[in-house]
Amino acid sequence: LLPTDQLSANLLGFSLVPAGMLIAISFINSLSGKTQRTKWASLLLAYFVSCLFSHPSSLFTMIVLFFPYFLYCLGSKRITFKGCPISRKHRAIAICVSIVAFALCWIGCYHLPIMASTVNFNWPAWATPSEAIEYTITLSFADNPAQWLAMVVMCIGIIFTLFRREYLWMTIGFSVFCILFIIGLTLDGEFKQVLTGFWYTSTRRLAASACIIAIPICSLGAYTVVRLIFLYCARNSLQGRKAKVASRFISILTLSLFLAINFLPSFTLSNPTGRITTAFGYLTEKLTTQNDISHSALD
Numbered sequence: 001l002l003p004t005d006q007l008s009a010n011l012l013g014f015s016l017v018p019a020g021m022l023i024a025i026s027f028i029n030s031l032s033g034k035t036q037r038t039k040w041a042s043l044l045l046a047y048f049v050s051c052l053f054s055h056p057s058s059l060f061t062m063i064v065l066f067f068p069y070f071l072y073c074l075g076s077k078r079i080t081f082k083g084c085p086i087s088r089k090h091r092a093i094a095i096c097v098s099i100v101a102f103a104l105c106w107i108g109c110y111h112l113p114i115m116a117s118t119v120n121f122n123w124p125a126w127a128t129p130s131e132a133i134e135y136t137i138t139l140s141f142a143d144n145p146a147q148w149l150a151m152v153v154m155c156i157g158i159i160f161t162l163f164r165r166e167y168l169w170m171t172i173g174f175s176v177f178c179i180l181f182i183i184g185l186t187l188d189g190e191f192k193q194v195l196t197g198f199w200y201t202s203t204r205r206l207a208a209s210a211c212i213i214a215i216p217i218c219s220l221g222a223y224t225v226v227r228l229i230f231l232y233c234a235r236n237s238l239q240g241r242k243a244k245v246a247s248r249f250i251s252i253l254t255l256s257l258f259l260a261i262n263f264l265p266s267f268t269l270s271n272p273t274g275r276i277t278t279a280f281g282y283l284t285e286k287l288t289t290q291n292d293i294s295h296s297a298l299d
Helices: 008-015 017-030 037-054 056-075 088-110 113-119 129-137 148-163 165-186 190-199 203-234 240-262 279-290
Strands: none
Touching: 008 017, 008 037, 008 056, 008 203, 017 037, 017 056, 017 203, 037 056, 056 088, 056 113, 056 165, 056 190, 056 203, 088 113, 088 190, 113 190, 129 165, 148 165, 148 203, 148 240, 165 190, 165 203, 190 203, 203 240
16 A cells, blocks of 8 residues: 555656656667667657656656666667668767756756746755765765675676766766755755755655666675675586586575565674664654554645
């Protein structure tokens, strides 16, 4: 059940972002004649409409995450003109024009009368830059305990995208929302409103947007860890069937350990340590309290 409060629509909208990303990416790929353009264009339009009926903030989240992929396609010859690759000079011009057009559309949407109540709402800044950076690096995003294991796996995933450039757009999208989160947490004024106003300048919504793209990056990090362990075993005389068995065992063991540690519930140790609150243990307790009917204004 969805929480009976004002964030239900936002939760619904954010749940549609991965599907929106898939549709937008498929539409861009269809421009090269690989798939049916009309089908993906129709689905993309349907997604835009669904965002309007769920929560517009999710549409801006999808656009910010998708735009780096669009620029990657322009720069990597994945978008063609009449079936022919675009020259390097024309690709550079197209990228510059796209960035300028994106900025102009952003400012135009910011000044739309229908968006005024949203973009002018302000959650006051309350953290120093060093605190905001710490919250971001540890993936606590201010409200939660640090996620140390996820942070390490995320860093490995980010490094992976630096070597496999076709995934670099995900790191860029994650970095953009981390920067917006830091701005929302540390600044006040027109600059903050323009950049974060579409999310009510809410650092929680910005953190949630960052987490949407952090999930596949973390998956790339886990994949890299599994592959490195398997390569190490392969170099130590594991061949043929033994290598396949070892690969499966290592994959299951590594991912199981990650799940067990990363999603570990809160627990209590003997004194003087006492209560240890984990990230997902804290989240479980918070959701349980917020959805307790005895504390709600609604039955």
